Amino acid sequence: MSRMIFINLPVTDLAASMNFYKAIGFENNPDFTDDTAACMVLSEAINVMLLTHAKWRTFTDRPIPPATSSEVLLAVSCDSREAVDTMNSVAAENGGKKDINSSQDYGWMYSRSLMDPDGHVWEAMWMDPAGIPESG
Template structure:
């Protein structure tokens, strides 16, 4: 069966700083698709974040590029295997220069927290009890 992939393309003000930030979160970089103008962050086998310099990002769109520190262009939500892993990734993000954002969401069966990366993009990290999603 074909595994569809998701490529999240985001504009960044500093490709090198973004590379360091996401490496410090524990993600790997695919050097084949990285350069001085972009960094390819491997989040999972099917999820890739492409952090592109604003100039390079502009070659893919005629629209104005959002200033993600002032407006929300996208909310990216990643799953985590446990509540502890949610907290662990948030702690890594803050230690790497990110900012905790929003309120902790604790609904018992679902737990989530959010952080903004160096460019202000919001990343949500969420755990849900597998028993709660069984049909």
């Protein structure tokens, strides 16, 4: 059995967060979605669980970080530089923010950061493995 990852994120507005993630390329899995949580699927192995604050608190007593902090930077690969740019723009058009950190362009690797409506930071990135400089 291949391993999967479920990234759990607390959200203030479940419907708005679902719309945001749909817009940037995730699909909803209705089998794991109700009025307190939504499973958004990026691939067969990668899922994001959007949890209302009440639902989040059933898993942990730790405080929910404010949207002005960064607890993690989640990088997701894209098929091209253009796809990176598109994801960044679509994020901004759907309740998020684009370019919250400086973009990185090394020729063989290109990335831009975006933020969802609750302040969770994502990095859309493209890489050409054949272009990676040799070390040493």
